[in-house]
Amino acid sequence: MNIKQLDFFLFIFRKYPLLIVLNISCLVVGGLIDAVSIISLIPAVDLFVNPDLQNVSASTRYIIEAMKYAGISPSLGSVLAIFVLLVLVRSIFYIFSRYFIVKTRYRLQGNVLIGTFEDFFNARWAFFARNKQGILLNTFTREITNVGEAYEVISNYIAYILQCCIFILVPFYISWKVAMVSLGCAIVFMLPFVFFGKVGYRLGQINTKMANKMISVVQESVSSAKIILGFGRQAQSQSSLAKAFDALSRATIKSQTLTNAIPQMYYPFGILVLVITMYVGRTFANTLSEIVAVLYSFMRILPIVGNIMAQRTYVNHFFPSYEQVTGLRRNAVELRQTSGTRPFPGLNSAVRLEKVSFAYSDDEAVLRDVDMDIRKGKMIAVVGRSGSGKSTLIDIIMGFNQPLQGTISIDGIPLREFDILSYRNRLGYVPQESTLFNMSIRDNLLWAKEDATESDIVEACDIANASEFIRDLPEGYETMVGDRGVRLSGGQIQRIALARAVLRKPDILILDEATSSLDTQSERLIQHAIENIAKSTTVIIVAHRLSTIINADHIYVLEEGRVIEEGTHAELISKNGSFSRMHLIDTDAGRERKAEGNNEDDARSP
Structure with a gap:
C-alpha cells in the first residue's frame, strides 16, 4: 500500500472508526479461527495414519491433551467435527466482515456524493463556468461510485494481508525453518509483479479521461438534441460517442484483463513454492501430519497472495477517480461563494x-x-x-x-x-433561456415557494399573463412540462418562469x-406582465x-x-447618441417583425 492509498484509508478511518474497527476485528478473529482449524488437521492426519497414537507429532499430543482436559474423547471423528465447527465459525466472522465492508463502502459513497454536491453548489458560478458539464456529471455518475469501489478493494487488500499474516503463523509454529525458506521464495517470486501497479494506475487515468469524454458527448448531444436533429447530424454525434466508448472499453478491457491475469500468472510460482515446501519439510524431518498442515497453509496462502497483487493493481486503477473527485472538490472550495x-x-x-x-x-x-x-x-x-x-x-x-x-x-x-x-x-430571476423542471406546472411554481397557497399561484400566473394558456391545457396546472419544459412553447416557458419569480414576492x-x-x-404578453x-x-x-x-x-x-x-x-432619444441609434435599428426590426406577422395572418385567412 503506497502513501496515497494509506492516506485514503486513514481518511475513511477518521470518518467511520467503529465500522473499520469492527471490520478488522472480524477479520482477525476469523483468521485466527482459520489458523486453528488448519492446526486441527495435524491430529486428524495422525489419527488417520496412526489410530493407536504412536509416533505422532508434538502438536497432536498437545491438542489431544487439550481435548481430554475439555472432556472430549480424542478420536478421528471428534477431531474432524472440531475442524468443521471451526470452519463454520470462521465463515460467520468473514460474513460479518463482508457486511461491514459493504456498509462502510456505501456510507462512504453517500458521504462523498452529498459532500461533493454540497461543495459544488456552495461554489461561485465561476466554478461551473470553468468546468465542463460532462466532467461534472461523470464525477457524480461514475467516479464517485469508483471511489466507493476503491475502498472495497483496499479493504479486500488489507483483509488478504491480514489473512496471510495469520496463516503464515501456522508454518512458523510447526517449523520456522521450513516457513522461512518457503516465505522467502514466495516474496522473491512476488517482486516482478510490483511493476503492474503502475500500469494499473496509468490505465485508470486513461479510463477516467475517456469516461469524462464519453459522458460529455452524451450530455452535449442530449441537451442539443433539437439542433442535432434539425441539422441532420445524428451520425456525427453517434460517431463521437462510438469513438469515446471504444477508447473507454479498450482501457477497461486492458485493466480488467491485467487484474484477472495476475493471480493466474502467479499460480505456477505458487505451485513451485509448494514443491519447495515439501522438499524442505522432508529435509528437516518433519512428520507427515506437520508437512500436510504446512502445505495446506501455503495452499490457502497461494491464491491470497495472487489476490493481494491483483487488488493492488485494481486499487491503482480506481485511484484516478478519487483524484478527480478530490481535485474538483478542492477547486470548488477554493471558489467557494463568499x-x-x-x-x-x-x-x-x-x-x-x-x-x-x-x-x-x-x-x-x-x-x-x-x-x-x-x-x-x-x-x-x-x-x-x-x-x-x-x-x-x-x-x-x-x-x-x-x-x-x-x-x-x-x-x-x-x-x-x-x-x-x-x-x-x-430575489426573483428570469434568464434569457429559462429552464423548467420535469414535473407539473404547479410543482415548478411551488419549487420557488413551497408554502404558496392556491390563490398565490393563480395570482402570480395572472400577473405573468400565464393563466389563460394554463387553463386551456387539458390538465391545467397538473400538466407535465417535460424535461426543461420541452412540451411547452418558448413564450409559455418564459411566462411560467416569470410567474415562478413573481410567486416569491421578491424585493x-x-x-x-x-x-x-x-x-x-409572446414578447407583448411578457411586456405587459413586466409593466x-x-x-x-x-x-x-x-x-x-x-x-x-x-x-x-x-x-x-x-x-x-x-x-x-x-x-x-x-x-436618451433626444440626445441622438448611442441609444438613439440603437432605437432606430430596433424600430426598423420591429416593423419587419410586425410585417412578417401580418403576412402570416393574411396567409391563414380564407
Missing part, C-alpha cells in the same frame, strides 16, 4: 454600484467604473450591444461574481456583509433578456429589444463595460 452573516431584511431604499470593475481571471476588464443607482419601486433597464457587459453586471448584482474594484451596496450596507442565501431568497425582480428569443405576441409587476416591485431588466423598456424609469446604456449614457427613454 457570504456575510447579516440577514437580508429586504430593500428599503436603493441598490448602488460605485466604480465597479470586473474581469474574468487575467482577461481584459468586462466592466469598468460602473456607477448605478437602483431605487426601490423603480424599473431600471440596462441596454447595450452583445458583449457590452450586461449579463456580467447582473451576475454581480446577484452575487455570482465579486467586483475586483468598487462596491455594491444595499441601503448603504455592502452586499458582501449580507448572508448570500437570505439575499437571494428575496428585486431581475430579467436578463427574458424576451429576446420570443415572437412578437404590471413594476407597479409594486423593483425591476432590473436587461433588454435586447428596446420596445420592452419604453416605460422604464431609468435606462443605463453600456458599451465595452462602461456606462456611456443614462436617463429616461425620452431623454
